[in-house]
Each structure stands twice: as structure tokens, then as C-alpha cells.
Amino acid sequence: MKQMAFTYQPNLLSESVTMENQTEVAEMKKDSPIIEIKNLNVKTSEGKILKDINLKIPKNKIVVLLGPSGCGKTTLLKSLNRLTDLYKELKVSGQIIIDGQDIMKAGQNLAVMRQKMGLLSQRPFPLPASIYKNVAYGLKLKGIRSKKLISHSVETNLKRVGLWNEVKDRLKSPVTSLSIGQQQRLCLARGLAVKPAIILADEPTSALDPISTKIIENLFKELKQHYTIILVTHVLRQALRLADHVVFMYYGEIIEQGHPDEILKNPKTAILKKYLVDGN
Numbered sequence: 001m002k003q004m005a006f007t008y009q010p011n012l013l014s015e016s017v018t019m020e021n022q023t024e025v026a027e028m029k030k031d032s033p034i035i036e037i038k039n040l041n042v043k044t045s046e047g048k049i050l051k052d053i054n055l056k057i058p059k060n061k062i063v064v065l066l067g068p069s070g071c072g073k074t075t076l077l078k079s080l081n082r083l084t085d086l087y088k089e090l091k092v093s094g095q096i097i098i099d100g101q102d103i104m105k106a107g108q109n110l111a112v113m114r115q116k117m118g119l120l121s122q123r124p125f126p127l128p129a130s131i132y133k134n135v136a137y138g139l140k141l142k143g144i145r146s147k148k149l150i151s152h153s154v155e156t157n158l159k160r161v162g163l164w165n166e167v168k169d170r171l172k173s174p175v176t177s178l179s180i181g182q183q184q185r186l187c188l189a190r191g192l193a194v195k196p197a198i199i200l201a202d203e204p205t206s207a208l209d210p211i212s213t214k215i216i217e218n219l220f221k222e223l224k225q226h227y228t229i230i231l232v233t234h235v236l237r238q239a240l241r242l243a244d245h246v247v248f249m250y251y252g253e254i255i256e257q258g259h260p261d262e263i264l265k266n267p268k269t270a271i272l273k274k275y276l277v278d279g280n
């Protein structure tokens, strides 16, 4: 990334220089990462789960976390919205800067911070309520009371995940009337309704059939225009299909990262070469 020095030079501060700087600052902002992780360590009394993770996650891209089982992918995702706080045995240190704010600092408003991030798990976790109420849930939590606004958001977000035509005539039906693939898309719609900037997806297609998997993959390709997606997957072909940037982890460390063609087709380290041949 282009580096700029912001030294104050009063004699040079003509209008054209200021304009040029403004353009450069705007350019830099566009390229600047939405998330920057600096020296992140997660440990238990048994040892380290994440070791000195340094990672910049660019805006509006799909970043894939790849690596063998137990290498720390889910822990890294959980650190990003401080779900690690829920596990007293985990000691977390380092910086996670999201939109310029270090979320690791004391006194952060975790509820507001977590609203920036939609979380999609391996299996859908719908609420035991109707299809409509599932999507409306987050809006009501946010204090939105207008039925018109809520109905509009339910429709928009169900359309966004390609579910509207399938459910529009049965919005009051329980979620259990939906297939697992449909439930996963419903959970995505529920997350999108509260307008996150980032989607954290932990093997979101591992419980889905190939058709539902394809629908979710295509959705992710569209959604990245508006969201930054961090995706954990074990499926190398999925990584190749979706990733703009691949991060390969091994025993809590980042071993290699880069463009998928670089990482998956021309690996540099022996560990990654072996992983690509043997898998887990």
C-alpha cells in the first residue's frame, strides 16, 4: 500500500497541494483496511491458541481463513467480535482495530460493536418463532417500533438472500417449516437486517446440500459489494471460488497469506504444500 508522510510544511500549503492531499487521503481511506489485527495472542493455562496474529482485512472483499482442524480459525473469528470474552479461560491480548477503534480497549460498547458484525455459524440457529419474527428480531432489539419500517426491512432482507418468493405467503409460519438451507439464508437475512458492515461466517455451508451451498456462495459474491466477509472453510474449491484473499493458519500462526492463485496454486511453505495435498 502506498505510504504517505503527513509532515506539516506551511510554506507549501497552497490550495492545489491541499486538494491533492485530499484526493490522496480519500484514496488511502478507500484502500485502508476495515479491520487491522496487531499482535493478537489468545492463550489458556495449557498454552497459546493464537500466536502473534497480524492481519489487515480489506473492505468489501472475501477473506478466507484456511487451515487444519484446531489451528485457531474459529478463535480468530470469535476474537473479532469479542465472543472470546464469554470464555473466562481465554486470555486475549493485542489490538483489533475496526474502523479506527481498538475494540480490545476497556470501556467499549460491545453491543454496538457487535451490531457491526453479522455472524453465520456452521448450522443455522433460528429463533423458535415465525419467519417474520426471526428477521424482525434485531430491529426490535434496536428499538425500532414502526411496523412499516420493520415490514419493509423484512421484505428487503428476505429478497436480498433470495428467500422472499419462497416464503412471502407464509411469513407467519414457524421456521421449522423451512429446510436447513433456507434456515441458513434466513439467519443471514436476520443478520443483514441490523445493517452490519462485516459478516463473520464459520463454515456456513458445511451442513448444506450442494444446491443450498451454491446459493450461499453466489450470495456472498453479491454481498461483498456492500459488506466485508470473513469466511472459514475447509473446502479448498470453495476458497478458490470465493476468496479475494486467503490466510493459511497452522497451530495458531499465520503461515502464508495472499491472493488465492498464489496461496492455493503456488504455495511457498512445505506446511501449506502438504496441507493442500493431504487436507486436514
Ligand SMILES: Nc1ncnc2c1ncn2[C@@H]1O[C@H](COP(=O)(O)OP(=O)(O)OP(=O)(O)O)[C@@H](O)[C@H]1O
Pocket (backbone or CB within 6 Å): 044, 049, 067, 068, 069, 070, 071, 072, 073, 074, 075, 076, 087, 089, 090
Ligand atoms: N475455550 C477454550 N478453552 C480451551 N481450549 C480452547 C478453547 N477454545 C478453543 N480451544 C482450543 O484451541 C484450538 C483452536 O480451536 P479453534 O476452534 O479455534 O480451531 P479451528 O481451526 O476453528 O478448528 P476446526 O476447523 O476444527 O473448527 C483447539 O485446540 C481448541 O481445542
